[in-house]
Amino acid sequence: MEVTHIEHIGIAVENLEQSIAFYENVMGLKCYGIEEVQDQKVRTAFFKVGDTKIELLESTSPDGPIGKFVEKKGQGMHHIAFAVKNIEDSLKNAEEKGVKLIDTTPRNGAEGLSIGFLHPKSTNGVLTELCEDKNK
Ligand code: ZN
Numbered sequence: 001m002e003v004t005h006i007e008h009i010g011i012a013v014e015n016l017e018q019s020i021a022f023y024e025n026v027m028g029l030k031c032y033g034i035e036e037v038q039d040q041k042v043r044t045a046f047f048k049v050g051d052t053k054i055e056l057l058e059s060t061s062p063d064g065p066i067g068k069f070v071e072k073k074g075q076g077m078h079h080i081a082f083a084v085k086n087i088e089d090s091l092k093n094a095e096e097k098g099v100k101l102i103d104t105t106p107r108n109g110a111e112g113l114s115i116g117f118l119h120p121k122s123t124n125g126v127l128t129e130l131c132e133d134k135n136k
Contacts, residue, residue, distance in 0.1 A: 001090035007083040007113075007131050008046075008053035012066050013075050016058035020045050023054065035110050042066050044110045055081075055110065079117070081129035090130050091116045099123070106132070 013019040016034070023029045029047040036043050041064025045056040057078060059067035069078060084090040087106045095101055102117035109115035112135055118128040 001093045001130070002085040003082045004085065005083050006052045007081040007129075008055045009077070010055045010057055010079040010081065010127075010129070011076065012057050012059075012069050012078040014058070014070060016043055016045055016056055019056050019058075023047050023056075029054070033111070036060065037108075037110050039108065040065060046111070079127035079129050081115070081131050084130045084132055087114045087116060087130055087132035090132075094118055094130075 011019075020031050024031060027047075029049065031045050031047055033046045034043065035046075041059060041061040043058045043060055045058075047054040047056075057066045059065075059070060061067055062071070066078070091101060091104065091106065095104070099122040100119035102119050103115070106114040106116045109129075109131060112133070113131040114134050115129055115131040118130070120127045
C-alpha cells in the first residue's frame with residue numbers, strides 16, 4: 001500500500017462539547033466541523049493540525065463501538081488513520097500479508113472518506129484505519 005500521511009488521530013471522549021472546549025481553549029485549535037456518523041453510532045468533531053486532524057468521537061449509543069470502548073477502557077486514544085492512495089488495494093494488500101481485517105471492503109466514514117479498519121490483533125494493539133478521499 002501507499003501511505004501519504006497521517007490523516008487523523010481518533011480520540012474517544014465522553015462529552016464532545018467538553019472536549020471541544022479543551023482543544024479550543026487550551027490547545028488554541030478551532031473546531032471546523034461536527035458530524036454524526038449513524039453507521040458508527042458516533043458524533044465527531046474535527047480540528048486541523050497541519051496535514052493531520054484530530055477526530056473526537058462521542059458515542060450516541062452505549063452499544064456502539066465507541067460506547068463499548070469507553071465503557072471498557074475509559075476515554076482516550078482510540079485509533080490512528082493513515083491516508084492511502086487506493087483503499088481497496090490497500091485492504092487487499094494487508095489481507096494478503098496476513099493482517100486480520102475488520103473491514104474487508106471500504107465503507108463510509110466521516111467527511112465523505114472511504115475507510116477500512118485493520119484489526120488491532122494484527123497491528124501490535126493499535127486500531128489502524130486506512131482512508132482514501134475519493135472526492136479529491
Ligand atoms: Zn477515524
